[in-house]
Amino acid sequence: MQLLEVKNLEVSFALRQGDLVALNDISFSLGKKERLGVVGESGAGKSVTGFAVINLISKPGKITNGEILFEGKRLDTLSEKEMRTIRGNRISMIFQDPMMTLNPVLTIGTQMVETLQAHRKISQKEAEAVAVKKLERVHIPSPARRLSQYPHEFSGGMRQRIIIAIALLTDPSIIIADEPTTALDVTIQAEIMDLLQELCNSEDMGLMLITHDLGVVAEVTERVLVMYAGKIIETAKTSDLVSNPLHPYTRGLMNALPGHGTCDTANRLQQIPGTMPNLTEIAPGCSFHPRCEHCQDICSSEVPQLRKISGNDSRFVSCHFAEEGWQNG
Amino acid sequence: MQTKRQKIKDSYLLYSFRRDKVAIVSATILALFLFAALFAPMLAPYDPYDVTSIDIMDAEIPPSWMEGGESRFFLGTDIMGRDLLSTMLYGLRISVAIGIGAVFLQAFIGIAIGLASGYLGGRVDAVLMRIADVQLSFSTLMVAIIVSAIVQVAFGVGRYEQIAVPLLIVIIGIAEWPQYARTVRASVLGEKNKEYVEAARVIGLDSKRIMFSHILPNTLSPVLVISTVQVANAVMSEAALSFLGLGMPVSMPSIGSLINAGFEYIFSGAWWITFFPAMLLIVFILVINLLGDWLRDVLNPKLYKG
Amino acid sequence: MAEAIVTIDNLVKYFDISGGFLEQLQFDSGKIVRRKTEVKAVNGVSFSIQPGETLAVVGESGCGKSTLARTVIGLYPPTSGSVYFKGERIDTLSPQQMLPYRKQMQMIFQDPYASLNPRKSVRQTLEEPIRFHMGTLNKGEVEERMAHVMEQVGVNPGWKDRFPHEFSGGQRQRIAIARSLVIDPLFVVADEPVSALDVSIQAQILNLLMDAQEERGLTYLFITHDLSVVRHIAARVAVMYLGTLCELAPTSELYSTPRHPYTQALLSAIPVLDGKKKKHIKLAGEIPTPINLPTGCIFHGRCIHADDRCRSEIPELMESSDSSEVLVACHGVAEGRI
Numbered sequence: 001m002q003l004l005e006v007k008n009l010e011v012s013f014a015l016r017q018g019d020l021v022a023l024n025d026i027s028f029s030l031g032k033k034e035r036l037g038v039v040g041e042s043g044a045g046k047s048v049t050g051f052a053v054i055n056l057i058s059k060p061g062k063i064t065n066g067e068i069l070f071e072g073k074r075l076d077t078l079s080e081k082e083m084r085t086i087r088g089n090r091i092s093m094i095f096q097d098p099m100m101t102l103n104p105v106l107t108i109g110t111q112m113v114e115t116l117q118a119h120r121k122i123s124q125k126e127a128e129a130v131a132v133k134k135l136e137r138v139h140i141p142s143p144a145r146r147l148s149q150y151p152h153e154f155s156g157g158m159r160q161r162i163i164i165a166i167a168l169l170t171d172p173s174i175i176i177a178d179e180p181t182t183a184l185d186v187t188i189q190a191e192i193m194d195l196l197q198e199l200c201n202s203e204d205m206g207l208m209l210i211t212h213d214l215g216v217v218a219e220v221t222e223r224v225l226v227m228y229a230g231k232i233i234e235t236a237k238t239s240d241l242v243s244n245p246l247h248p249y250t251r252g253l254m255n256a257l258p259g260h261g262t263c264d265t266a267n268r269l270q271q272i273p274g275t276m277p278n279l280t281e282i283a284p285g286c287s288f289h290p291r292c293e294h295c296q297d298i299c300s301s302e303v304p305q306l307r308k309i310s311g312n313d314s315r316f317v318s319c320h321f322a323e324e325g326w327q328n329g
Numbered sequence: 330m331q332t333k334r335q336k337i338k339d340s341y342l343l344y345s346f347r348r349d350k351v352a353i354v355s356a357t358i359l360a361l362f363l364f365a366a367l368f369a370p371m372l373a374p375y376d377p378y379d380v381t382s383i384d385i386m387d388a389e390i391p392p393s394w395m396e397g398g399e400s401r402f403f404l405g406t407d408i409m410g411r412d413l414l415s416t417m418l419y420g421l422r423i424s425v426a427i428g429i430g431a432v433f434l435q436a437f438i439g440i441a442i443g444l445a446s447g448y449l450g451g452r453v454d455a456v457l458m459r460i461a462d463v464q465l466s467f468s469t470l471m472v473a474i475i476v477s478a479i480v481q482v483a484f485g486v487g488r489y490e491q492i493a494v495p496l497l498i499v500i501i502g503i504a505e506w507p508q509y510a511r512t513v514r515a516s517v518l519g520e521k522n523k524e525y526v527e528a529a530r531v532i533g534l535d536s537k538r539i540m541f542s543h544i545l546p547n548t549l550s551p552v553l554v555i556s557t558v559q560v561a562n563a564v565m566s567e568a569a570l571s572f573l574g575l576g577m578p579v580s581m582p583s584i585g586s587l588i589n590a591g592f593e594y595i596f597s598g599a600w601w602i603t604f605f606p607a608m609l610l611i612v613f614i615l616v617i618n619l620l621g622d623w624l625r626d627v628l629n630p631k632l633y634k635g
Numbered sequence: 636m637a638e639a640i641v642t643i644d645n646l647v648k649y650f651d652i653s654g655g656f657l658e659q660l661q662f663d664s665g666k667i668v669r670r671k672t673e674v675k676a677v678n679g680v681s682f683s684i685q686p687g688e689t690l691a692v693v694g695e696s697g698c699g700k701s702t703l704a705r706t707v708i709g710l711y712p713p714t715s716g717s718v719y720f721k722g723e724r725i726d727t728l729s730p731q732q733m734l735p736y737r738k739q740m741q742m743i744f745q746d747p748y749a750s751l752n753p754r755k756s757v758r759q760t761l762e763e764p765i766r767f768h769m770g771t772l773n774k775g776e777v778e779e780r781m782a783h784v785m786e787q788v789g790v791n792p793g794w795k796d797r798f799p800h801e802f803s804g805g806q807r808q809r810i811a812i813a814r815s816l817v818i819d820p821l822f823v824v825a826d827e828p829v830s831a832l833d834v835s836i837q838a839q840i841l842n843l844l845m846d847a848q849e850e851r852g853l854t855y856l857f858i859t860h861d862l863s864v865v866r867h868i869a870a871r872v873a874v875m876y877l878g879t880l881c882e883l884a885p886t887s888e889l890y891s892t893p894r895h896p897y898t899q900a901l902l903s904a905i906p907v908l909d910g911k912k913k914k915h916i917k918l919a920g921e922i923p924t925p926i927n928l929p930t931g932c933i934f935h936g937r938c939i940h941a942d943d944r945c946r947s948e949i950p951e952l953m954e955s956s957d958s959s960e961v962l963v964a965c966h967g968v969a970e971g972r973i
Binding site for chain 3: 041042155156157158185186187189190191193194212213214215216218219242243252253254255256257258267268269270271272273275276
């Protein structure tokens with residue numbers, strides 16, 4: 001059994017212009033110790049996917065279709081009270097900005113003990129002992145002394161470690177990390193990426209890493225979903241994806257990465273023209289077709305399905321020409 | 330295409346306005362009041378300033394539906410025999426004029442000082458804000474007592490009636506400008522470090538131009554919001570001053586001085602002389618504040634751009 | 636070599652953050668003393684930029700790179716040191732004397748949502764610098780100039796009456812670039828111009844900046860935290876740490892053989908796509924605050940090669956033994972230890 005299974009998830013926002021479909025037919029699964037990446041540009045729906053899993057879609061948004069199974073149990077139909085025994089307990093979250101997540105007027109000891117006591121019947125002493133152990137796990141030096149310090153006494157990288165320690169407190173089976181390294185410097189980002197990988201193995205956790213950075217995904221994850229305008233357009237083993245992207249958008253994204261992509265003679269990056277459409281103005285047919293240089297007639301009329309690529313069971317692409325090879329013409 | 334942008338803004342304003350029943354009702358009542366105030370001379374059955382038409386024998390006639398009431402005085406008459414409805418309409422006119430006038434003065438002084446204080450910073454800021462603190466520590470009342478005492482001595486009590494309106498505008502305007510100065514300063518501090526201001530400096534524009542052409546237009550939303558509250562406050566201040574005898578003379582009454590004039594007779598049974606102007610004042614202030622709250626919610630950039 | 640277009644010499648910028656007089660008073664061994672707290676953002680940086688080249692300044696947050704950019708362009712007066720534009724010293728000029736130089740130096744900012752005045756239309760935004768610096772142009776010429784620059788940056792000239800909120804982040808950045816180019820500057824400071832943008836838009840803007848450089852012969856001072864962006868756009872790279880330059884080298888040289896230990900750590904931290912996991916160099920300790928700078932080499936607390944000399948003596952930026960184009964500030968490199 002998979003740890004997490006999402007089937008045909010659809011999330012809509014009821015706005016005054018009418019209903020807006022933010023996620024369209026999203027299906028994926030996450031196994032034990034697995035590290036899954038969710039990549040896309042801003043507005044692609046990757047964060048909404050993370051929030052939907054833990055049932056935290058805020059109004060006017062709503063899960064309008066599909067199901068979310070955690071260890072075989074439906075999550076999307078749980079009441080808020082039942083959900084709270086899972087969220088922050090069995091499934092933990094890490095967000096982009098550590099300063100927003102930590103309360104600046106409480107010591108980190110207090111915050112860690114509070115988090116733990118919210119989910120377990122546990123004495124102050126025992127809770128502190130757990131907190132120290134978890135701080136050790138994320139390599140914070142002299143953790144016992146650190147408990148009495150306030151968030152502002154730590155540097156950005158240390159704060160993100162503390163956030164990770166808090167997420168680990170309840171020994172969750174899944175961690176959802178939403179852009180955990182985006183606000184950090186490269187050297188610190190590298191430390192956090194190493195730490196996340198290490199923890200998945202040692203703590204038996206599944207990791208869902210949501211990010212815009214293909215480089216981070218390539219280093220940390222084993223499998224990856226690429227999202228565009230609220231849909232999954234390609235999913236594959238990370239190594240397969242980076243060595244041979246099959247969707248023109250994925251290829252475009254990789255080529256556009258400075259330092260990685262291919263350049264023409266004048267040292268220009270290969271660029272994807274235009275911008276990602278607003279959810280209100282998605283083109284008919286393939287949502288990427290207005291920006292796609294391989295666009296054919298069928299692309300503007302027929303919505304491509306996410307189809308398995310023959311010869312590779314873990315690989316799905318939603319492009320009419322994924323197998324025929326748009327690369328050739 | 331100024332109009333296009335206007336259309337977008339308006340449509341959002343209009344949209345949230347149409348959905349908010351409180352705002353609609355408040356705006357309707359306010360519009361009625363302002364209309365009545367503006368056209369008081371045409372709407373009022375009598376001219377309360379026309380001494381010849383006033384008969385002291387008509388004093389303290391109760392409202393028309395009560396025993397002893399007369400149909401020619403719908404809301405009754407006051408102690409001098411003036412038609413209460415007409416006097417209230419003329420009084421509202423004066424109150425509104427003073428309220429709006431005072432707010433313009435406050436806004437003018439406050440925006441100029443707040444802008445200079447926030448943008449120039451340093452010593453200028455320190456000095457101007459201490460002046461504002463000192464000004465706030467004088468209540469409106471103290472300013473009124475001092476200024477009207479000086480003016481009454483300088484011009485004589487006889488001419489007081491003629492200069493009462495501008496005098497009250499100046500008093501309330503001077504007493505309350507620090508509200509504007511502080512609001513504007515706070516939003517200037519927020520704006521001045523934004524990159525578009527740096528971009529204007531890189532172009533080489535001088536401070537004056539940056540302050541007025543770039544920063545000022547971006548600080549006007551909060552100014553608009555406090556303006557509504559300030560109009561209500563100014564009308565209240567004027568009423569309070571008049572009630573204490575420091576405002577409009579009884580011969581040319583504002584709402585406040587009407588309330589004051591009737592107050593002495595409230596226990597002798599002539600309650601209407603105070604009651605109706607007081608209700609008018611309460612409703613007037615209430616609708617302005619409700620509209621102000623609505624406007625604040627609509628213009629709140631977090632909710633708007635969210 | 637041709638005359639440098641911009642030269643900065645031993646530039647220092649401190650910010651006084653001690654507040655008012657009362658806040659400066661502190662108790663020190665029984666006495667009240669007045670003490671100023673200063674953030675030492677830039678500490679003695681020197682380099683020059685040749686006409687037509689792109690010099691990138693790279694560093695992590697808080698290293699003083701944005702302050703450096705703003706001091707060069709004249710938004711902040713330097714605490715000491717000097718800035719020269721085509722050989723003329725400009726940091727001591729009055730705003731009036733500065734005007735002819737303003738026309739030749741422009742800046743592009745990081746956040747396209749903050750760098751355009753939300754109450755001004757594209758037309759107003761672009762017109763302002765033209766009218767200010769080229770007052771002699773008539774209406775038609777102004778229009779023509781605007782249309783031309785808008786076309787060049789890829790914004791439909793028909794949209795000039797729109798307001799910033801009607802555009803996406805990438806389009807706004809194009810408009811901000813148009814504003815800086817519209818008066819034909821020679822030198823443009825770009826402060827993290829693509830950091831706030833999505834990957835696919837980043838590439839568009841970087842290409843646009845390179846195209847504009849080619850067509851107009853621009854010189855860039857390009858500030859960024861992203862080493863992979865630098866690789867594309869810059870001819871030379873200056874690596875900055877805590878307000879000081881660690882290494883200044885031609886881009887290819889820096890990437891193939893980074894010499895300073897900090898540069899090595901930075902390069903190893905960039906995530907790569909090809910799946911081959913490389914080892915990240917772990918830096919010891921934390922970045923010190925720029926209020927109390929470490930003695931000696933500014934990097935010694937985090938450097939695995941640090942010895943007593945590093946802790947006591949400040950290394951100077953010197954030519955590397957094997958290449959005269961590479962400047963490194965490291966005792967270890969100078970001694971041949973690293």
